[in-house]
Amino acid sequence: MVTGSLLSALEILFSWPTPGWMILGLLAGILIGAIPGLGPNLGLAIVLPLTIRLDGPDAIILLISIYSGAMYGGSIAAILINTPGTAAAAATTLDGYPMARQGRALDALTISATASAVGGLFAIVTLLLLTPYLTQIVLLFGSPEYFLIALFGIALITVVARGSMVKGLTAGAFGLLLSTIGFPVAAGQPRYTFDSYLLFDGLDFVAVLIGIFAIGEMIKLIGERGTIAKGGVDMSGSVLSGARDVVRAPITTIKSGYIGMLIGAIPGSGASISNFISYAEAVRSGGGEEEYGEGNYRGVIASEASNNGTVAGSLIPTFSFGIPGSGATAILLGGLVMHGLNPGPELFTTNVDITYSVFLALLVGNAVILAVGLLLVTRSAYITRVNTTYLVPLIIVFATLGALGLRGNWLDVITVLVFGIFGFFLMRYNYSIIAFVLGIILGPIAEENLVRSLQLSDGSLLIFVDEPISLVLTVMTILIVIAPLVRAIRSS
Amino acid sequence: MSSSIYQSIRERATPESVMLVLMLVVSSYMLLESTTFSREVALFPRFAAIVTICGILLLLLQRYLPETLQAAVSESSTMFDQTESVQEVEEQARTRTDEPGPGDDPEHDEQYQQLLLVGLLAVYGVVGYVIGLVLATPIFLALYVVMFDVKRTIGVALIVVGIAIALAFDAILPVNLMEGQLW
Numbered sequence: 001m002v003t004g005s006l007l008s009a010l011e012i013l014f015s016w017p018t019p020g021w022m023i024l025g026l027l028a029g030i031l032i033g034a035i036p037g038l039g040p041n042l043g044l045a046i047v048l049p050l051t052i053r054l055d056g057p058d059a060i061i062l063l064i065s066i067y068s069g070a071m072y073g074g075s076i077a078a079i080l081i082n083t084p085g086t087a088a089a090a091a092t093t094l095d096g097y098p099m100a101r102q103g104r105a106l107d108a109l110t111i112s113a114t115a116s117a118v119g120g121l122f123a124i125v126t127l128l129l130l131t132p133y134l135t136q137i138v139l140l141f142g143s144p145e146y147f148l149i150a151l152f153g154i155a156l157i158t159v160v161a162r163g164s165m166v167k168g169l170t171a172g173a174f175g176l177l178l179s180t181i182g183f184p185v186a187a188g189q190p191r192y193t194f195d196s197y198l199l200f201d202g203l204d205f206v207a208v209l210i211g212i213f214a215i216g217e218m219i220k221l222i223g224e225r226g227t228i229a230k231g232g233v234d235m236s237g238s239v240l241s242g243a244r245d246v247v248r249a250p251i252t253t254i255k256s257g258y259i260g261m262l263i264g265a266i267p268g269s270g271a272s273i274s275n276f277i278s279y280a281e282a283v284r285s286g287g288g289e290e291e292y293g294e295g296n297y298r299g300v301i302a303s304e305a306s307n308n309g310t311v312a313g314s315l316i317p318t319f320s321f322g323i324p325g326s327g328a329t330a331i332l333l334g335g336l337v338m339h340g341l342n343p344g345p346e347l348f349t350t351n352v353d354i355t356y357s358v359f360l361a362l363l364v365g366n367a368v369i370l371a372v373g374l375l376l377v378t379r380s381a382y383i384t385r386v387n388t389t390y391l392v393p394l395i396i397v398f399a400t401l402g403a404l405g406l407r408g409n410w411l412d413v414i415t416v417l418v419f420g421i422f423g424f425f426l427m428r429y430n431y432s433i434i435a436f437v438l439g440i441i442l443g444p445i446a447e448e449n450l451v452r453s454l455q456l457s458d459g460s461l462l463i464f465v466d467e468p469i470s471l472v473l474t475v476m477t478i479l480i481v482i483a484p485l486v487r488a489i490r491s492s
Numbered sequence: 493m494s495s496s497i498y499q500s501i502r503e504r505a506t507p508e509s510v511m512l513v514l515m516l517v518v519s520s521y522m523l524l525e526s527t528t529f530s531r532e533v534a535l536f537p538r539f540a541a542i543v544t545i546c547g548i549l550l551l552l553l554q555r556y557l558p559e560t561l562q563a564a565v566s567e568s569s570t571m572f573d574q575t576e577s578v579q580e581v582e583e584q585a586r587t588r589t590d591e592p593g594p595g596d597d598p599e600h601d602e603q604y605q606q607l608l609l610v611g612l613l614a615v616y617g618v619v620g621y622v623i624g625l626v627l628a629t630p631i632f633l634a635l636y637v638v639m640f641d642v643k644r645t646i647g648v649a650l651i652v653v654g655i656a657i658a659l660a661f662d663a664i665l666p667v668n669l670m671e672g673q674l675w
Contacts, residue, residue, distance in 0.1 A: 050665075052664075052665060053665075164566050166547055166551060166564075166566075169543065169547050173543035174515055174519065176540040177544050180537040184536075189530060191526075191529060192537075215613065218609070219606050223601075389642065390642065393636045393650060394654065397654050400616060400617075401661040404625055404667055405666070405669070408668075413617060413625075417614070417617050421613070422511070425511045426511075429507075439540075450536060451532060451535070451536070485564050
């Protein structure tokens, strides 16, 4: 069965125009990732409405390719001008920029491309091997478990996300609350619609995502006007010696890819954390004989292999339970839902060929990243001289037009603009954006399964503790919420 | 007396507290409104509204809370030690290479630019609703070019690209973007 699904997936992936969308996505992703201030969330948010006309698999492959490409692209500015294009490449600056200053910019860029490709490759192959087991796990989940996993996802994110847990919980709960606008899934009484038909379908979470990740980011970026790199960038070094460096450190590369994958599978953590954890692990296991932070190639390998491994890991909760691990996977989830592909058992049974085609697209995409990284690497300095002031209005135009295109509903344009401003303030005051987004996304899933569970148990809450999986999830959720509070009270 | 109250409100009315108060108003309204729904329909919004309101109140009133609780509300609860480094490097990423000149107030300038953009966004939305987004797009871009001192040649290029994007969206998306309330 697995072989048959893999063959169907290969057929999907290599039927034209799918490979074209994949390559386009990767190139666009690398470009978006390389420009500091943009990044995968914004790239995915503005492209998402444009995928309406595409087939489901094409759309998802395009989106995942942008995500994967941006993860690699972030390293270009990190190495050349000490400014990570994305948070996922933040640790790359620690050794990548010193390498560039030592006249080894090309080496560092090649290491980044090679390590990204190899780290990603191992993570995706593992994901492909795990998929049959994920199917069995997902099928064990019923309504109570789905409700609990939605709650667990939100609780976990408030803990994993940076900053105060109360801020995270509040943002998540507010997202849950806003998701109740419109007709509920479980019953037929409209809520908070002011009798306006515009609100009957509620807020479109894709519009909320576009607002937060495109408009919100642009409001932030406009305050930082100008080009990121002021002077010229020296592109010295050698592609060959960079590739050789990665071959010399196979353990660091593979281990970092797996660290990225594991951390990516934890909702809310994402590549902004995984690149530092792998970097720290590389330093720890490096034995202190090599100087990290002064241009050690292993530091670049650790950061770059892990961020592409994170892409594969973050797909596990997204595809299995509809819990996105990061902003980018939240938008990807929006793409899945928009194209009628519901996360959960369906993606591992009836639509398993599409799931495999997405994983294979990532696999092939890593080879493309390697080729692009090695062939176009000498031209990448231009990207760092893009003036962000010129990008801001165009991205706003993309976001606004795309919002109206979602459903032809003006409420979506208002949603994009209002949540853009709201998202900017959430970011500015360190509220967890991902917790808020997750609240909006998981709200309907959580409510539907809560109501269904209570109907099944005649209103008894014991349904959430009477099966082993639900009991474990309940205990884990309580522990996750309580533990940091207890720790904070103890330490104070 | 009244001036000291005014002063005190002014000090505490930070953009963050204004945002929290707005969230409080919305969630309180949604909680009250939920009393008009049937039990099944009200259950979830009521639960979400109560959690939101509790969180907002804790955040708004944190300076009046006992010290231990205050720490629990404000302290970071992150699972990974590395997040400090993430913040440092991200902060570094935001720092540009050009130093502000004497007399410049970068923070004030940044806020002014952001406010200007928010105003422009509102104009874009309203004008787009009235005359359609395709026509509103060049107007928005022209205003942007003027307000943000974009070079004339680049400004013209931006407007041309903007029109091309709007027309392309109109052709690609299954929605008529030419349509506004006037026609």
